[in-house]
Amino acid sequence: MSRDFFNSRAAAWDDEVAEKDISRLETIAERLDIKPGDSVLDIGTGTGVFVPFLLKKIGGKGKLVCLDFAEEMLKIAREKGFKGDINYLCADIENNSLEDDSFDAVVCYSVFPHFNNKMKAFKEIYRLLKKGGRLYICHSSSRQAINEVHKSIPEVCSHLFPENEDTRGMLSDAGFEDITISDSKEDYLVIAAKSAGR
Ligand SMILES: C[S@@+](CC[C@H](N)C(=O)[O-])C[C@H]1O[C@@H](n2cnc3c(N)ncnc32)[C@H](O)[C@@H]1O
Numbered sequence: 087m088s089r090d091f092f093n094s095r096a097a098a099w100d101d102e103v104a105e106k107d108i109s110r111l112e113t114i115a116e117r118l119d120i121k122p123g124d125s126v127l128d129i130g131t132g133t134g135v136f137v138p139f140l141l142k143k144i145g146g147k148g149k150l151v152c153l154d155f156a157e158e159m160l161k162i163a164r165e166k167g168f169k170g171d172i173n174y175l176c177a178d179i180e181n182n183s184l185e186d187d188s189f190d191a192v193v194c195y196s197v198f199p200h201f202n203n204k205m206k207a208f209k210e211i212y213r214l215l216k217k218g219g220r221l222y223i224c225h226s227s228s229r230q231a232i233n234e235v236h237k238s239i240p241e242v243c244s245h246l247f248p249e250n251e252d253t254r255g256m257l258s259d260a261g262f263e264d265i266t267i268s269d270s271k272e273d274y275l276v277i278a279a280k281s282a283g284r
Contacts, residue, residue: 088200089155089178091241096133096158104135105196110226110273114195115139117275118222123147124190127214129179130154130197134163140193141170151184153177180206187216194223198276199236199245204253208260218282221262225274232274247274 095103105111115136120126122145128136131152140150149171154160155178164174177183180203192211201207211221225232229247236242247253250267253276257265262278 088202088242088245092132092154092156093158096156096162099133099159099162100135104133105226107226111136111139114224114226114273114275115143118143118191118193118224119220119277120144120191120193125149125151125188125216127151127153127184127189127192127211129192129194129211130200131163131174132156132159132196134166134168136193136195137163137166137168137172141168141172144170146170149173151175151189153179153182153184155179179210182210182214184214186213188214190216190219192219192221194221196225198223198225199232199247200242204248205256205260208256208262212261212280215280217280219280221257221276221278221280223274223276227273228271229269229274231271 120143124144126140126144128140128150131137131154137152144150151173152163153175157176160174160176192215233246236245250269254265254267257278263281264279266277268275
């Protein structure tokens with residue numbers, strides 16, 4: 087099971103797997119329209135690689151919920167002692183107990199291909215966003231490059247990105263609007279909005 091895989095990799099994650107190029111993480115963070123004071127859900131927090139960048143964006147008045155189903159990954163994030171209004175939640179996004187309409191933004195940094203049931207995850211994220219809120223799916227490589235890496239690792243060889251148009255279709259079916267998908271050599275970014283009117 088995927089959770090067991092990530093728990094088993096937690097201790098070595100920062101040294102062996104996590105993105106270490108700060109400028110790439112900064113570039114991704116700059117593209118997210120997250121404002122001071124926003125309430126943000128970070129799905130697949132892992133050891134907290136993207137947390138400092140989100141904290142910088144939301145500032146002292148913002149709220150951050152760090153969600154991950156692998157307790158060993160989340161434990162490392164928690165032990166880093168990030169400062170701010172942060173809650174750590176060990177849960178599966180596909181079966182969570184968070185309240186409806188809670189977040190201005192939901193960020194999935196380096197987790198999307200690992201969702202077991204992507205449609206279910208999208209419906210949950212839609213439920214959790216406030217009206218007008220935005221989902222950001224981001225990666226520091228292209229869709230194809232990440233799929234190739236995953237195919238070479240037995241435990242995650244089936245954890246693949248759908249075709250971009252299939253991702254767009256699922257987001258639309260889940261209720262999202264204003265969907266943009268940018269997939270380049272350097273990064274992958276999906277932005278999708280929950281209607282401000284419904
Ligand atoms: C590839 S790691 C990335 C971790 C971190 N974002 C990073 O970039 O280092 C994916 C993380 O997502 C978590 N994850 C995968 N599927 C999940 C789900 N359905 N619900 C919550 N967490 C999930 C895993 O436990 C793992 O920590």
